[in-house]
Amino acid sequence: MSTAYDALMAFQRETEALGQIAGRLGWDQETTMPRGAAAQRGEEMGALESVLHARRKDPRVGEWLAASDATDDEAKANLRHIQRSFDRASKVPDDLAAEIARTTSLAQGIWAEARAKDDFAAFAPTLKRVLDLRREEGAALADGGDAHDALLQDYEPGTTAAELETMFGALRPRLVALRDKVLGAPAPAGLEGTFDETAQMKLSRQIAKVFGYDMSRGRVDKAVHPFSSGSGNDVRITTRTNPVDPFNCIYSTIHEVGHAAYEQNIDQAYLLTPLGRGVSMGVHESQSRIYENQLGRSRAFTTWLHGQMVEAFGDFGIADPDAFYGTVNRVHKGFIRTEADEVQYNLHVLLRFDLERQLINGSLDVSDLEEAWNTRFEADFGYPVDRASHGVLQDVHWSVGLFGYFATYTLGNVYAGCLHEALTAAIPDIDAQLAAGDTSAATGWLRDNLQRHGGLYEPREVIERACGFAPNEGPLLAYLEKKFGEIYGV
Amino acid sequence: MSTAYDALMAFQRETEALGQIAGRLGWDQETTMPRGAAAQRGEEMGALESVLHARRKDPRVGEWLAASDATDDEAKANLRHIQRSFDRASKVPDDLAAEIARTTSLAQGIWAEARAKDDFAAFAPTLKRVLDLRREEGAALADGGDAHDALLQDYEPGTTAAELETMFGALRPRLVALRDKVLGAPAPAGLEGTFDETAQMKLSRQIAKVFGYDMSRGRVDKAVHPFSSGSGNDVRITTRTNPVDPFNCIYSTIHEVGHAAYEQNIDQAYLLTPLGRGVSMGVHESQSRIYENQLGRSRAFTTWLHGQMVEAFGDFGIADPDAFYGTVNRVHKGFIRTEADEVQYNLHVLLRFDLERQLINGSLDVSDLEEAWNTRFEADFGYPVDRASHGVLQDVHWSVGLFGYFATYTLGNVYAGCLHEALTAAIPDIDAQLAAGDTSAATGWLRDNLQRHGGLYEPREVIERACGFAPNEGPLLAYLEKKFGEIYGV
Known part of the structure; x- marks a missing residue:
């Protein structure tokens, strides 16, 4: 291995460590900071970001x-990741x-205010400014190519908007038909x-362990929005509780454990290198989704969960597993996308992806976005949007500039569908295991076949x-049509 | 103001922000990190420290x-602080x-093991190595001057070992005499x-507020060792509980609130500048000590505290305030120094300062340190040390290289004595206020006359x-002799 490569990796190791600090x-x-510290924290984060940049x-x-030459797959992958990050940082003025x-940090507040007032017009000029800046950035990154493709690379390297359009185009009619029947x-x-x-949190911690979350290298706290944070040996998750909806707590936890287990299970040899993090948002989401849905919401697992619910809460009115x-x-x-079930969830994403594509290529103007949203929503969901906070204003993403991000949610579901098909073929008695509250074969298969590789591939x-x-x-379509066909007899 | 000064201050502001991150x-x-994250955190902290260095x-x-010229006191003070930090970082290879x-990070573990075994010989070679390195550093910093003086500047800029020797020499005989009588x-x-x-923590939080701690810019958690951390608008404290010793929790809290209030009360215009932090360890300790002792352990305040204790715990066997x-x-x-009362505490510090002085100037060898400690302890305290973990191995400081630090504890007490004398002269009815659980005049006087200045002077x-x-x-001697003379009738 060349000296240049060693020097690069030593430098990169510190950069990775500083990136972990930003995550912490x-x-x-979101969990422990005193509210009066917000402005000061903004400056602290800004200083760290400027060091990282x-x-x-x-x-x-x-x-x-x-000057580096790669002699093995791991070195090749490290160089690929670092080159990508270097190019990205160098291309954007x-x-x-x-x-x-500056703009996105202000835009988030303006979006929140507009949402509270159900007033898209109050947000539109700001959204237009954010969109224009990100289009400019996309153009700088694209070297004459497609700006949307360039922005997608931040979240899902190697994918293209055209490829996603084909995949999402195949999903949409069958999901709409399924939604209609159900x-x-x-x-x-x-x-x-x-x-x-308190019992919800206790049960959630227990379920997190059942799904293989290593509490000695993580922790579970409450926060307004559930999330997973950190890589390697410090991977923390948050969840939330609602007295009338324990599923929110339980399935938020399982979802975040999917993200966290991915990070925790990456080969320790990759710690604090570009390979020591989940490789993309889509692959990350495949782990959270397969833990939450294909495993966590399966007939087999819910049989076990039913017993745990009775133990935690007593008789809650549903006696039959x-x-x-x-x-x-x-x-x-x-x-609301974040509250959607498995049948409708991807329709939310497809809508956003298509509108975002038009916004970026200039065929849709921000001033027409609300109408386009509402028309499309009614076409796909079968009922009309009743207010802007239930429609175009519901998600924070665009306000903070995350154009290109939404697609990874459905890509994650598609990947989860594929992984689930392979996993059930590899573990014939998986249902018996899940029904006994044992996920170790399933999560072990995911660890060995996918998670441990981190950023290698x-x-x-x-x-x-x-x-x-x-x-x-x-596989995702077949899974959804079979599962909900059975439950709903359609 | 010169352009060079503006550029310097903009750069320094980011450095200060990164320093705050290290504190966080x-x-x-010490509070929330999963235990399995320790090694990774070491690398993360190392990366941040290397950026800061x-x-x-x-x-x-x-x-x-x-190229900077200072036209006002604040600019002068900023330049003084930055020059000192630049010189220090530049002089040490x-x-x-x-x-x-490297050495001190390993030494702490070796010290902890030796302490657990009461075996000073197992720690001595490591301590010698740490001492030698710090002596070398002191020599590099001293430019031919006194190495101990140079090391003191890290904690108490402007003081000298000779000056402290004179002051501590005056304290020692009267403290020994008072200890003997009491x-x-x-x-x-x-x-x-x-x-x-739980009631201890609740009462502690209430008392923290009584002493002016701003909870919207801080928080109170439990940790193994009480401490205060951070500056400006994010200043957090920790305390601890012991079921048979509620005073440990209460007075640890008041002590840390003294440190934290100092940081919180610095002029907001100094935020994220060298003036936006407490000016020295000695002045810091003066605030923690005056809050804890001169105010918190006064007859007036304990009258109020007694009522609160009864409310929190019911009848606990002492009915008379x-x-x-x-x-x-x-x-x-x-x-144990950290468990010592007001009479004996400074004798612990004086002992360490004198031994440390001899270690640094070479008149005492590490191999003779344990014997020197035990001889001195019996002379000053009147009873012999029974084991190394109760003597020379009790403090972590020297293992991590903190030679020069101990003196600031007693310097803080001396400063607290002076401030208390001035404060009581300025607020004639202070006792009536404290007896009503009202510290606002006292803490307000400290804020206005000292805390708000931060690093200005x-x-x-x-x-x-x-x-x-x-x-x-x-003033400290007069205060102690009067207070304990009354309580003990001596």
């Missing part, structure tokens, strides 16, 4: 990259990067009554290696 | 300093600094029974400005 501050901000585009990194940071059929019973919040399975998987009309490649076939939307 | 990570490490000695800082970091007299009753730990005052201020034989100067006289040991 993010966690602190300078390191990513440090001219020495360019020199070391040019500092002035533009600073302007994006919402036309009688729904399983919902939960009633209240559920002690089979009826409980229906309750867990109840499909309901709703406007490109996103599509790591999924294909794990599954034995190229990722495609078929 | 330290807090996290490089910034402190950045050649541009030297150029800006040379990088190799030596790295070797000190321990020969009948002691007040001690506490008996157990005290609910006057007897309670004696219990709070009970003097007891003991070996040098340590001795800020004390002298607040008191109206040059700091000296007289």
